[in-house]
Amino acid sequence: MTEFELIYRYFKAQDTEGASIEHTAIIKDLGDDAAVVAINAPSQWLTCVDTLVQGRHFSEDWQQVSELAFAIGYKAVAVNVSDIVAMGAKPHSILLALALPERLANETWLGEFAKGLFHACKQFGVRLIGGDTTRNDKLIISITANGILPVAIQPVYRSGAKVGDKIYVSGTIGDASYALNYPETEVGKQLAHRLHMPTPRSILGQKLASIGLATAMMDVSDGLVQDLGHLCQQSQVAMSLQLDQLPTSKPLQQVELAERLRCQLTGGDDYELVFTLPASVQLSQDLLSSVSTPVTCIGEVIELQQVQPVGNTNFGSSAIELTYQGTAVTEQAPYPFDGFPNLHGYQHFSS
Ligand SMILES: Nc1ncnc2c1ncn2[C@@H]1O[C@H](COP(=O)(O)OP(=O)(O)O)[C@@H](O)[C@H]1O
Ligand SMILES: Cc1ncc(C[n+]2csc(CCOP(=O)(O)OP(=O)(O)O)c2C)c(N)n1
Ligand SMILES: [Mg+2]
Structure with a gap:
């Protein structure tokens, strides 16, 4: 040929x-x-x-x-x-x-x-x-x-998140990463399709732009924390993430909590959408009529303590605070992790 x-x-x-x-x-x-x-x-x-x-x-x-x-x-x-x-x-x-x-x-x-x-x-x-x-x-x-x-519809950039906005994510996260890391396990096999054939949230993304309420949006390719870090950097805000609210698929619910959260926070390859909406917006079924993808509120946008330089590659982890069941997850009190996790996502080059 x-x-x-x-x-x-x-x-x-x-x-x-x-x-x-x-x-x-x-x-x-x-x-x-x-x-x-x-x-x-x-x-x-x-x-x-x-x-x-x-x-x-x-x-x-x-x-x-x-x-x-x-x-x-x-x-x-x-x-x-x-x-x-x-x-x-x-x-x-x-x-x-x-x-x-x-x-x-x-x-x-x-x-x-x-x-x-x-x-x-x-x-x-x-x-x-x-x-x-x-x-x-x-x-x-x-x-x-x-x-x-x-032209009547504004693209939704990474740069518009405002303090007080709620943060939402579509579908479930962490599935692709688990399937990549544990392909031979029963759960890994059940989730293989999420790694190999991800579903871009086409209808949801278009709907959010057309209703004109989303302040910022991006897809999760490299890992939730790292990608939200880009959003924080471009919007000059910080975020508080509630780990107990992360949407988790049925198969992934069977995985030990700390390992499951590591996949959800840093794994990537999910191609779900994360976006921010003013707290006054109630994401009703009406608003999302014709969209079959579930969305979940996972935290809120908070004030950035200090302006971060554009080149700061650690921005992701430094601008994002984690809480679990209302308690801050810190170096001193890392529960539900044994030690505070490395929150870097996927990077093609790292030093
Ligand atoms: N080699 C390159 N030349 C020009 N622009 C680039 C290059 N690599 C990445 N970019 C730009 O940098 C931004 C971030 O890239 P990337 O992390 O790949 O985005 P995404 O995760 O959305 O695919 C994008 O706007 C992309 O167009
Ligand atoms: C063999 C193999 N190793 C690692 C991964 C995980 N992985 C590879 S690239 C990547 C991030 C997304 O790719 P990238 O080129 O950074 O896409 P972009 O952020 O530009 O959309 C992830 C999580 C994989 N899917 N397969
Ligand atoms: Mg990438």
């Missing part, structure tokens, strides 16, 4: 079923030097890119890479859709840059990978409009995602 046969065979023929009205703006997709999308002036165009690397974002092991072809295709789209919806926008299209090992350039692997990729595309309403294919010794998948937002 040549490079061009590969592209046309696996990525050119997209199912047009489920294409949205905005997709009519795609004038040219795969096949030319660039995709062409008509810009509807009263809309805002959002764009982001995320890369998944073999051995870093999914297993190094070739056997696993083979078995997980569908899930890897799905997850590559899902994590990008997650960034778009964390701004409140509607996902529109993606570009796929694939560095493909020779041993995966076959019908079995590419067929499953493309199936997973297009399954996610269909589920989240995005069209593949271009990309690039190269050969490499390891599998690297880089996806650029685009989204749209009417």
Whole structure:
């Protein structure tokens, strides 16, 4: 199979079923030097890119890479859709840059990978409009995602959280991390789908932006504390998190408390949304009608004791206070932990 046969065979023929009205703006997709999308002036165009690397974002092991072809295709789209919806926008299209090992350039692997990729595309309403294919010794998948937002709707940034706001998180957290760390356990197996096929909270993110009440929002990719640290830094606030309120899936409830909390606070890979709302807003069913994802209040925004420099990489842990059943969790009294936990989340580089 040549490079061009590969592209046309696996990525050119997209199912047009489920294409949205905005997709009519795609004038040219795969096949030319660039995709062409008509810009509807009263809309805002959002764009982001995320890369998944073999051995870093999914297993190094070739056997696993083979078995997980569908899930890897799905997850590559899902994590990008997650960034778009964390701004409140509607996902529109993606570009796929694939560095493909020779041993995966076959019908079995590419067929499953493309199936997973297009399954996610269909589920989240995005069209593949271009990309690039190269050969490499390891599998690297880089996806650029685009989204749209009417000008009348404000994107929800990380920078708007205010003292007194309540902090909410969607779904449940800690599942993906547990599945990654304990894949052979019964609970790990029950949670494997949360690691391999995360669900970006597309409807919830868009709804929160459209009702215009969320003061800040982001998705949890690196770990709750570290990611909330970014939100604190950009909003120049601190936060108080109630550990007994963290939403926990049925399988994860069976795990010993301290270990479960470590997964929830630092694990990452959940792709849930965290957002802040003024305390006066009651998150009623009405407000979230048409959103099936549960949301849970996990704490509140408090005053920052001292302004933090932008480059402070320890900001996450220093700006976030933990309480458990109304009592502060501190170095001196770390209960329910034996010792105060390391709250760093996932970092590609750390010194
Ligand atoms: N190599 C890079 N060049 C330019 N911008 C970058 C680069 N890496 C990250 N960024 C930007 O830094 C910000 C944080 O990146 P990242 O932690 O990857 O975000 P997220 O967790 O939302 O995917 C984003 O706005 C991203 O666009
Ligand atoms: C083999 C393997 N090791 C580790 C992880 C955990 N992991 C890898 S990257 C990551 C954080 C998210 O990835 P990143 O590239 O930082 O995404 P971004 O924050 O840019 O959205 C996590 C929790 C994993 N899923 N698989
Ligand atoms: Mg990250």
